[in-house]
Amino acid sequence: MHSTNYIIRFTIVMTVIVAFVLALMVSGLKDVHSENEAVYNKKGILSAVATQLGKDIPAMTNAEVQEVFNKQIEQKVINTRGEELSPEQVKAATGGVSSSAETLDLAKEAKKPEAEKLLPLFIYTDDDGKKYTIVYARGKGLWDEIWGYITLDSDMNTIVGQAFDHKGETPGLGAEIKDNKNWYGQFTGKKFYNTKGEYTSIAVVKGGVKDPAHQVDAISGATITGKGVDDMLRKGIKYYEPYFMKNKKTDVN
Amino acid sequence: MAATTDVQVKKEAAFSFGKEERSLITDPINDNNPVTVQILGVCSALAVTTLVTKAIVMGVAVTLVTAFSNMFTSMLREYIPKQIRMIVQLVIIAFLVTVVELILKAVNYPIWKDLSVFIGLIITNCILMGRLEAYAMGNRPWKSFLDGIGNGLGYSVILIAIATIREIFGKGSFMDIKLIGPTAEYPLNTTDIAALSWYTANNLLILSPAAMFLVALIIWIQRGRNRKLIDIS
Numbered sequence: 001m002h003s004t005n006y007i008i009r010f011t012i013v014m015t016v017i018v019a020f021v022l023a024l025m026v027s028g029l030k031d032v033h034s035e036n037e038a039v040y041n042k043k044g045i046l047s048a049v050a051t052q053l054g055k056d057i058p059a060m061t062n063a064e065v066q067e068v069f070n071k072q073i074e075q076k077v078i079n080t081r082g083e084e085l086s087p088e089q090v091k092a093a094t095g096g097v098s099s100s101a102e103t104l105d106l107a108k109e110a111k112k113p114e115a116e117k118l119l120p121l122f123i124y125t126d127d128d129g130k131k132y133t134i135v136y137a138r139g140k141g142l143w144d145e146i147w148g149y150i151t152l153d154s155d156m157n158t159i160v161g162q163a164f165d166h167k168g169e170t171p172g173l174g175a176e177i178k179d180n181k182n183w184y185g186q187f188t189g190k191k192f193y194n195t196k197g198e199y200t201s202i203a204v205v206k207g208g209v210k211d212p213a214h215q216v217d218a219i220s221g222a223t224i225t226g227k228g229v230d231d232m233l234r235k236g237i238k239y240y241e242p243y244f245m246k247n248k249k250t251d252v253n
Numbered sequence: 254m255a256a257t258t259d260v261q262v263k264k265e266a267a268f269s270f271g272k273e274e275r276s277l278i279t280d281p282i283n284d285n286n287p288v289t290v291q292i293l294g295v296c297s298a299l300a301v302t303t304l305v306t307k308a309i310v311m312g313v314a315v316t317l318v319t320a321f322s323n324m325f326t327s328m329l330r331e332y333i334p335k336q337i338r339m340i341v342q343l344v345i346i347a348f349l350v351t352v353v354e355l356i357l358k359a360v361n362y363p364i365w366k367d368l369s370v371f372i373g374l375i376i377t378n379c380i381l382m383g384r385l386e387a388y389a390m391g392n393r394p395w396k397s398f399l400d401g402i403g404n405g406l407g408y409s410v411i412l413i414a415i416a417t418i419r420e421i422f423g424k425g426s427f428m429d430i431k432l433i434g435p436t437a438e439y440p441l442n443t444t445d446i447a448a449l450s451w452y453t454a455n456n457l458l459i460l461s462p463a464a465m466f467l468v469a470l471i472i473w474i475q476r477g478r479n480r481k482l483i484d485i486s
Binding site (some may be wrong): 001002006007010011014015018021022025026029032033036037039040058170171172173221 | 303332333334335336337341344348351352355356358359362363366423456458459460
């Protein structure tokens with residue numbers, strides 16, 4: 001049996017060594033970690049323009065992602081009245097946390113009341129100079145949050161690309177919104193507004209699509225996640241409506 | 254104390270690799286497998302086996318942690334106060350798991366993002382605590398290290414076996430390479446049987462219960478082949 005004195009000394013020495021080594025590692029790897037995280041988030045955005053970009057997004061290196069982001073992506077932060085905010089205004093509204101669309105705390109923004117909400121917006125310019133608008137929506141799935149980036153054509157109506165992600169949906173069921181290309185691919189070509197110009201959003205329906213311009217088929221076994229996507233798009237994209245009205249080009253199509 | 258007599262009786266070389274050492278590695282892979290025979294670490298075997306890549310990363314992480322926690326515990330076994338030995342073991346495990354997690358986050362962020370919770374949960378993986386208590390507290394560092402490698406490999410083999418079946422039949426791919434099922438080139442209704450595009454991915458295999466069935470099947474086959482493993486009680 002060891003004495004109490006020995007136990008206390010052993011504990012202190014061990015704790016100090018372990019804490020020191022871990023603290024050293026965390027601070028040493030901090031830059032790599034934050035760069036990886038930034039690139040991961042940027043890849044999430046670029047996934048929504050994967051077809052336009054013509055690249056395999058997960059295989060892109062950090063440098064490639066940064067290059068595309070610096071050269072071809074323009075970032076904006078807008079409010080729900082469709083006004084663009086300057087970096088200073090964004091800084092003031094977020095309490096100094098962020099100044100650009102990319103660094104916005106999107107989970108926090110989703111919880112704010114409509115009048116104070118800040119919306120991220122990205123404009124992708126392809127090699128021919130054609131512009132695509134990437135908008136963002138966030139909602140609730142079955143277990144946790146789900147979100148997605150939607151790329152719109154210059155008519156601010158037709159979807160030309162999309163990427164969904166989730167925090168903890170069931171693999172094989174709810175997680176299909178991110179993994180199953182056949183499912184999320186359905187969104188391409190759908191329209192948020194009907195021919196009369198009314199906002200109809202895109203519904204996730206069970207048992208067959210009846211209105212091919214505004215509906216997609218749900219995933220069987222993932223009813224709640226499907227409803228979550230439906231709800232997220234109906235509410236989330238609607239916030240961008242004032243911006244769409246100001247910026248849409250009607251001469252397309 | 255068994256540990257001290259062991260040191261006095263045998264004057265063996267520090268890093269020998271004989272028959273005994275070899276069995277430390279091969280036994281846990283086969284007749285003393287931590288997952289199928291000792292029934293330890295089953296929870297993570299259900300969770301991270303949807304894709305082979307994930308299973309391999311998890312297997313490597315667990316192997317590293319078992320090997321080094323065994324080695325460190327064995328090195329300190331004379332100094333660890335018996336009253337708080339489990340807490341000390343837990344600190345060693347938690348330390349190594351954090352190190353592995355920090356490195357993985359720096360090396361491959363998407364995989365870390367996929368596995369994040371389960372890497373942290375290696376701390377509670379019963380295999381680790383089991384090996385430290387049963388082996389490392391009474392054996393020398395080199396042998397303990399090998400025992401850790403063996404048990405980690407035993408765990409990895411089962412994980413990869415389950416993941417291979419789940420990924421091929423549940424997603425139609427192996428390590429993210431499409432193998433069977435309809436593709437853009439060969440759609441579902443193609444007449445070319447060799448293209449294997451008639452196969453519809455079985456979604457049940459992606460759900461966790463499928464891993465349970467597969468673990469049970471492996472246990473069944475293993476015990477059918479080796480009657481020594483059958484628990485008579």
